[in-house]
Amino acid sequence: MDRLKMKTTFRNNWKIVLGSICLVVFTACDVLLPPSPSAAETLGEPIEGLTPAQQSNHIQGDGEFARSFGAADGLGPMFNAVSCEGCHIGDGKGHALTTLTRFGQMNGTAFDPMVAHGGPQLQNRSIAGYLPETLPAGATGVTRLLPPAVTGLGYLAAVDDETLFALADPDDHNGDGISGVPNYNEPPEFFQPLTMHKPLNGRYIGRFGRKAGAIDLLQQTAAAYRNDMGITSDFIMQDLYNVQTGSFTGDNVPDPEVSASVVRNVVFYLRTLKAPPRRNADAPDVQAGEQIFTRIGCAGCHTPTLTTGKSDIAALHQKQFHPYTDLLLHDMGAELDDKYTEGTAKTAEWRTTPLWGLGLSAQAQGGKATYLHDGRASTLPSAINAHGGEANLSRTRFQALSESEKQQLISFLQSL
Ligand SMILES: [Ca+2]
Numbered sequence: 001m002d003r004l005k006m007k008t009t010f011r012n013n014w015k016i017v018l019g020s021i022c023l024v025v026f027t028a029c030d031v032l033l034p035p036s037p038s039a040a041e042t043l044g045e046p047i048e049g050l051t052p053a054q055q056s057n058h059i060q061g062d063g064e065f066a067r068s069f070g071a072a073d074g075l076g077p078m079f080n081a082v083s084c085e086g087c088h089i090g091d092g093k094g095h096a097l098t099t100l101t102r103f104g105q106m107n108g109t110a111f112d113p114m115v116a117h118g119g120p121q122l123q124n125r126s127i128a129g130y131l132p133e134t135l136p137a138g139a140t141g142v143t144r145l146l147p148p149a150v151t152g153l154g155y156l157a158a159v160d161d162e163t164l165f166a167l168a169d170p171d172d173h174n175g176d177g178i179s180g181v182p183n184y185n186e187p188p189e190f191f192q193p194l195t196m197h198k199p200l201n202g203r204y205i206g207r208f209g210r211k212a213g214a215i216d217l218l219q220q221t222a223a224a225y226r227n228d229m230g231i232t233s234d235f236i237m238q239d240l241y242n243v244q245t246g247s248f249t250g251d252n253v254p255d256p257e258v259s260a261s262v263v264r265n266v267v268f269y270l271r272t273l274k275a276p277p278r279r280n281a282d283a284p285d286v287q288a289g290e291q292i293f294t295r296i297g298c299a300g301c302h303t304p305t306l307t308t309g310k311s312d313i314a315a316l317h318q319k320q321f322h323p324y325t326d327l328l329l330h331d332m333g334a335e336l337d338d339k340y341t342e343g344t345a346k347t348a349e350w351r352t353t354p355l356w357g358l359g360l361s362a363q364a365q366g367g368k369a370t371y372l373h374d375g376r377a378s379t380l381p382s383a384i385n386a387h388g389g390e391a392n393l394s395r396t397r398f399q400a401l402s403e404s405e406k407q408q409l410i411s412f413l414q415s416l
Pocket residue numbers: 074075076077230231232239240251253257
């Protein structure tokens with residue numbers, strides 16, 4: 001039996017053991033144990049068609065993604081959580097309890113991430129004997145970001161910039177009220193561009209993070225180790241310090257706290273996590289909902305189908321997939337303007353959230369799904385009703401649907 005199968009079997013056995021304990025001790029077991037998800041509903045599996053070497057690389061990265069750090073491993077001195085998995089539970093969407101806070105202030109038209117005051121990320125926890133940060137006075141843009149699911153990211157990473165240019169419509173030439181622009185970001189020193197990357201004035205298109213502030217999965221991962229957990233790596237050697245208290249002594253663990261190969265294994269793991277599986281795609285109300293989705297303009301931003309370009313992983317090379325995002329920024333109106341931003345994004349702009357996995361997010365979020373960048377919406381209609389700005393027209397059309405049409409649209413969204 002290969003290790004992947006063992007992992008699944010282990011999970012199932014564990015459920016059986018827990019189930020039997022529960023039978024002996026309690027009477028209402030079905031209340032305590034969620035029904036075990038069928039294979040078609042499980043996130044966190046590798047994509048099909050990986051070579052044995054790639055599978056083992058995936059498993060190594062899986063282990064690193066789950067690893068909890070302690071003070072002796074270099075955690076902190078300030079941090080937000082002790083493992084990647086601690087926020088990205090089961091590779092799915094995170095919980096309201098695991099949001100990240102970032103802050104800054106507007107200076108005229110320029111956004112200042114307040115680096116001299118510990119910005120842009122608030123590290124709200126610290127190791128023993130060290131003080132965590134607090135929100136500094138003067139932070140006018142404060143955002144709380146819910147961890148997105150990390151499934152299917154290898155596909156998004158392999159889409160050529162050219163494909164994104166074709167979707168962008170900065171001057172709204174087709175007159176649908178939707179523009180869509182890439183977020184251009186300063187690359188980190190360790191960034192290695194591929195031929196698919198088309199820079200503008202030395203900046204590259206961001207595609208990860210809710211504001212599309214990270215260019216590739218290596219940047220996202222190295223930054224997560226450092227900023228979310230206080231773990232230095234060969235890519236970012238500087239530990240976090242509390243500039244607010246003037247404390248520049250660290251965790252006494254020599255840097256780097258993880259090696260480049262650890263970070264690369266995690267990147268490989270993220271690249272090779274399968275896309276969230278569809279369910280009930282053939283049900284009549286789901287299909288009717290899909291047509292409504294297109295008709296009322298949702299697909300103008302939530303692009304149903306993209307194709308990857310060249311990839312060194314055969315399973316990701318020139319593949320069609322269905323993420324329901326254009327990876328571009330859209331002005332979403334005043335209600336979603338958090339006065340905070342990254343790269344060239346304006347404060348009311350957000351990257352179109354991929355809708356794949358939407359119907360599985362409740363499972364990852366402990367039974368109760370929440371939506372939008374900060375999880376403020378607890379139902380799909382309330383998430384849609386918060387769409388303003390470029391999405392105004394499609395929101396109005398949504399609100400004009402009959403109750404049964406709305407229900408069909410929701411059935412479609414839940415099938416993703
Ligand atoms: Ca550290």
